[in-house]
Amino acid sequence: MQKQEHLTKNQQIVLDLVEKSSEPLKAYSILFNVQKKGLKAPLQVYRALDKLVEIGKIHKVESRNAFVACKNSSCQVSKATAFSICESCEKVTEINNSKLSKYLNNFQDNSGMKYSKYNLEFFGLCKKCKNK
Amino acid sequence: MQKQEHLTKNQQIVLDLVEKSSEPLKAYSILFNVQKKGLKAPLQVYRALDKLVEIGKIHKVESRNAFVACKNSSCQVSKATAFSICESCEKVTEINNSKLSKYLNNFQDNSGMKYSKYNLEFFGLCKKCKNK
DNA sequence: AATTTTTTGTTATAATATAACATTATGTAA
DNA sequence: TTACATAATGTTATATTATAACAAAAAATT
Ligand SMILES: [Zn+2]
Ligand SMILES: [Zn+2]
Ligand SMILES: [Zn+2]
Ligand SMILES: [Zn+2]
Numbered sequence: 039m040q041k042q043e044h045l046t047k048n049q050q051i052v053l054d055l056v057e058k059s060s061e062p063l064k065a066y067s068i069l070f071n072v073q074k075k076g077l078k079a080p081l082q083v084y085r086a087l088d089k090l091v092e093i094g095k096i097h098k099v100e101s102r103n104a105f106v107a108c109k110n111s112s113c114q115v116s117k118a119t120a121f122s123i124c125e126s127c128e129k130v131t132e133i134n135n136s137k138l139s140k141y142l143n144n145f146q147d148n149s150g151m152k153y154s155k156y157n158l159e160f161f162g163l164c165k166k167c168k169n170k
Numbered sequence: 171m172q173k174q175e176h177l178t179k180n181q182q183i184v185l186d187l188v189e190k191s192s193e194p195l196k197a198y199s200i201l202f203n204v205q206k207k208g209l210k211a212p213l214q215v216y217r218a219l220d221k222l223v224e225i226g227k228i229h230k231v232e233s234r235n236a237f238v239a240c241k242n243s244s245c246q247v248s249k250a251t252a253f254s255i256c257e258s259c260e261k262v263t264e265i266n267n268s269k270l271s272k273y274l275n276n277f278q279d280n281s282g283m284k285y286s287k288y289n290l291e292f293f294g295l296c297k298k299c300k301n302k
Numbered sequence: 303a304a305t306t307t308t309t310t311g312t313t314a315t316a317a318t319a320t321a322a323c324a325t326t327a328t329g330t331a332a
Numbered sequence: 333t334t335a336c337a338t339a340a341t342g343t344t345a346t347a348t349t350a351t352a353a354c355a356a357a358a359a360a361t362t
Contacts, residue, residue, distance in 0.1 A: 046339090046340060046341085047340095047341095048340080048341075049340095078342085078343085079342070079343065079344085081341090081342085081343085082341075082342075082343095085340075085341080089340090103349095
């Protein structure tokens with residue numbers, strides 16, 4: 039079986055929802071929203087999410103346990119992600135900065151470890167919240 | 171009340187355990203291990219963890235929902251953390267690299283956001299696991 | 303000593319995620 | 333085109349992680 043190149047029904051339903059959303063979605067909020075489409079159990083959602091993360095269509099924002107659609111040609115299949123997170127309004131934006139990704143993809147320390155993947159989350163106040 | 175400079179009993183008990191550990195500890199594993207010392211409920215552990223994270227004595231490894239003691243003079247009170255994580259043996263090491271922290275502390279993009287904090291997690295195979 | 307703030311103790315419950323197993327669908331190859 | 337292997341689904345139950353709400357005790361501030 040060759041590498042999956044099309045999404046299954048459940049995966050497509052979950053992806054559509056996450057892509058439409060202007061904010062990160064939590065798994066159980068996704069579940070609630072796709073129940074009318076027939077996904078009735080948490081596992082159906084988590085399985086779709088797992089696959090979508092694996093193929094880089096979405097990312098998990100770890101500090102928030104929430105999911106966002108990739109805005110960045112699938113981020114080398116989810117191997118290199120960076121986000122900015124506003125600690126006041128919780129707005130999350132995927133950072134697309136080639137200098138940053140280059141720096142991090144090439145990062146090495148003296149541990150002898152070869153890093154194949156990273157996730158970076160920046161926190162602060164967004165423009166709007168800063169001016170309040 | 172001035173900023174807390176000593177740890178309370180519960181905080182100290184939890185910190186001692188996390189510092190003794192050679193691997194990241196999960197909250198409920200901590201709970202199990204401190205029950206003989208009188209911390210019987212999850213909240214007692216979570217409260218201690220929250221405070222210890224806040225003052226930079228420990229960090230949360232977000233992708234693992236686990237906690238490690240800071241090895242790095244309390245990481246500017248937990249505002250700038252980086253970890254390397256082996257995806258095979260789950261070994262987690264706090265990265266202490268001044269170039270990296272300088273780069274990330276000074277990072278700016280065009281969003282107008284001022285970042286006051288970051289967390290970075292690198293994934294790969296450690297030396298040991300690579301040679302298997 | 304009175305006041306405020308922080309920490310604690312406690313019970314209950316919310317939120318997040320996976321185990322286990324049976325079934326169906328899909329891709330691969332003889 | 334049938335057998336085989338792999339991947340996806342459906343379902344129930346349960347494990348894991350984390351917080352709400354409230355009362356009481358301890359510590360710092362005035
Ligand atoms: Zn992306
Ligand atoms: Zn904001
Ligand atoms: Zn640290
Ligand atoms: Zn390893």
